[in-house]
Amino acid sequence: MNNQNVKMPSLLYGTAWKKEHTADLVVQAVLSGFRGIDTACQPKHYNEPQVGEAIKRLGAHGVMREELFVQTKFTPLSGQDPQRVPYDPNVSLDAQVAHSFEVSKRNLGTEYVDSLVLHSPLFPYENLRTVWVAMEKIYNDGGARAIGISNCYDLELLKRLYQDADVKPSVVQNRFYSESGYDIPLRQWCNDHGITYQSFWSLTANPHLLGSEIVRNMAVHYSKTPAQILYRYLNHVRIVPLIGSTSHEHMTQDLKIFEFELTTAEIQSITELLG
Numbered sequence: 001m002n003n004q005n006v007k008m009p010s011l012l013y014g015t016a017w018k019k020e021h022t023a024d025l026v027v028q029a030v031l032s033g034f035r036g037i038d039t040a041c042q043p044k045h046y047n048e049p050q051v052g053e054a055i056k057r058l059g060a061h062g063v064m065r066e067e068l069f070v071q072t073k074f075t076p077l078s079g080q081d082p083q084r085v086p087y088d089p090n091v092s093l094d095a096q097v098a099h100s101f102e103v104s105k106r107n108l109g110t111e112y113v114d115s116l117v118l119h120s121p122l123f124p125y126e127n128l129r130t131v132w133v134a135m136e137k138i139y140n141d142g143g144a145r146a147i148g149i150s151n152c153y154d155l156e157l158l159k160r161l162y163q164d165a166d167v168k169p170s171v172v173q174n175r176f177y178s179e180s181g182y183d184i185p186l187r188q189w190c191n192d193h194g195i196t197y198q199s200f201w202s203l204t205a206n207p208h209l210l211g212s213e214i215v216r217n218m219a220v221h222y223s224k225t226p227a228q229i230l231y232r233y234l235n236h237v238r239i240v241p242l243i244g245s246t247s248h249e250h251m252t253q254d255l256k257i258f259e260f261e262l263t264t265a266e267i268q269s270i271t272e273l274l275g
């Protein structure tokens, strides 16, 4: 449970870069056992209408909208393909947020999302505040059950946003990689403030972790893959990883990480690998 009392699954299915295969893959992921879906109103990388199509198709399979945790994002103009901006780029920032959210609701065929995330901070800070207030309005109107921010690696900025906000951020979605020092102080602060930290690039940025003797030995010990060990570790340290696999085998393996637990000493030894 995060500070907006929204229950989030421990793994989220990421839908970036799946283009016309998005709907089929989301259906496959959910039928395999995923219950959380991450998307964005950003046609450059995400096919949000196909996520909506998948949600509709899942109903026919007996998986209802209410059983799913659906997260989308407002992507500022700097993150959009100028040829395919999904909202009116000529209106004020707060109107862009409102318009983008209306498009998301239409794409997803839903009246509310479980989480609405700002794709990246805006500068100057006043612009970030404007967008945040527009997201708070969506929250207060019942359109989003939680709001959060992504690509926010500056703890001081996160603290300022938190302090000024009426509706506090309850999600941070960041790249899990060595260049940010794995966000260690920021993650601690998130834990202390009821903010769920979601990770992406968890595998792709970390071949050195996956290939380390420590992780490989644990994989042998538990008869799991190094990826399963890393995802299990992330959950143990209260990180919700985004998993964008296109492979049914990997989806199934990843959902099996709850079959085993790492010991405190094992968790500590992976933490030490983060430096």
Ligand SMILES: NC(=O)c1ccc[n+]([C@@H]2O[C@H](COP(=O)([O-])OP(=O)(O)OC[C@H]3O[C@@H](n4cnc5c(N)ncnc54)[C@H](OP(=O)(O)O)[C@@H]3O)[C@@H](O)[C@H]2O)c1
Residues within 6 Å of the ligand: 013, 014, 015, 016, 017, 038, 039, 119, 150, 151, 173, 199, 200, 201, 202, 203, 204, 225, 227, 228, 242, 243, 244, 245, 246, 247, 250, 251, 253, 254
């Ligand atoms: N907020 C942001 O700015 C941002 C940026 C990037 C991504 N994201 C989100 O994060 C999601 C995940 O993206 P990602 O970049 O972290 O990577 P990813 O899409 O999860 O890709 C992981 C890669 O590892 C491979 N893999 C090998 N073993 C695997 C296993 N057991 N489980 C899963 N994958 C395995 C996958 O191949 P197979 O397909 O063969 O399994 C894939 O090539 C995206 O879909 C998106 O929702 C957000």
